[in-house]
Amino acid sequence: MPFGPTVWLKQFGASLLEFFLPRLCLFCGVAVGEEAAVAVCPECEAQIKWVASPRCTCCGMVFADREGGDRVCGECQADPPPFARARAVALYDGPVAQAVTRFKFSRQLAFLPVMQHWLKRPLCIELVADADLLAPVPLHPKRIKNRGFNQSLLLAQAFPGATVAREAVVRTRHTAPQVGLNPKERRDNVKGAFAVTDPALVKGKQVLLVDDLYTTGSTVKECARVLRKAGARRVEVLTVARVKYD
Numbered sequence: 152m153p154f155g156p157t158v159w160l161k162q163f164g165a166s167l168l169e170f171f172l173p174r175l176c177l178f179c180g181v182a183v184g185e186e187a188a189v190a191v192c193p194e195c196e197a198q199i200k201w202v203a204s205p206r207c208t209c210c211g212m213v214f215a216d217r218e219g220g221d222r223v224c225g226e227c228q229a230d231p232p233p234f235a236r237a238r239a240v241a242l243y244d245g246p247v248a249q250a251v252t253r254f255k256f257s258r259q260l261a262f263l264p265v266m267q268h269w270l271k272r273p274l275c276i277e278l279v280a281d282a283d284l285l286a287p288v289p290l291h292p293k294r295i296k297n298r299g300f301n302q303s304l305l306l307a308q309a310f311p312g313a314t315v316a317r318e319a320v321v322r323t324r325h326t327a328p329q330v331g332l333n334p335k336e337r338r339d340n341v342k343g344a345f346a347v348t349d350p351a352l353v354k355g356k357q358v359l360l361v362d363d364l365y366t367t368g369s370t371v372k373e374c375a376r377v378l379r380k381a382g383a384r385r386v387e388v389l390t391v392a393r394v395k396y397d
């Protein structure tokens with residue numbers, strides 16, 4: 152159960168308030184014009200670092216030196232990931248980092264429509280259009296119980312018409328949060344933590360994994376690995392944010 156009745160009631164209350172009060176920027180609090188698609192003022196919007204070339208054609212890493220064109224990064228060359236390509240909307244910085252963390256850890260649901268709006272950029276639409284189904288990165292039921300929702304599932308629901316297979320990949324064991332772990336610890340932490348329960352669902356399909364944040368990619372790599380093992384033809388990854396540079 153992603154939302155309890157209290158959450159819905161709060162959301163309903165919030166939309167009533169929104170109807171009577173001027174809409175305020177979620178990040179700085181200034182009034183936002185009626186015409187704005189979401190509650191983000193132009194100044195805060197200007198602080199967003201949209202992912203741009205040069206980046207890795209595979210994992211989507213943004214090259215810090217900002218020279219040359221798109222190419223495969225050293226890490227993907229040395230150890231090709233089980234997904235074909237991973238793309239993020241913006242760098243994990245400024246308003247985008249705030250939206251991701253305040254939504255996930257403080258349950259500030261007002262950030263959901265903002266992130267869903269960011270996911271409507273052409274690059275994301277292209278990934279979604281190419282996919283047979285969208286698979287949110289799963290949370291362990293214990294964590295869903297604590298948080299009240301799976302942020303990846305809610306983000307995947309940004310695309311009406313797309314098939315969201317909420318249980319294409321499931322978590323088979325509870326893992327410690329990845330925050331604060333080094334890349335090797337992150338890999339070990341998620342190793343064997345996921346499974347595909349119904350291989351027929353993904354067999355021969357192009358699957359788009361959806362998550363909020365790409366850090367070292369260890370979680371989506373492990374999800375992609377089990378999907379490929381279950382017969383998925385191709386796996387791609389879409390996240391709202393990506394950690395800064397290499």
Ligand SMILES: [Zn+2]
Nearest residue numbers: 176179192195
């Ligand atoms: Zn603002």
Ligand SMILES: [Zn+2]
Nearest residue numbers: 207210224227
């Ligand atoms: Zn790469």
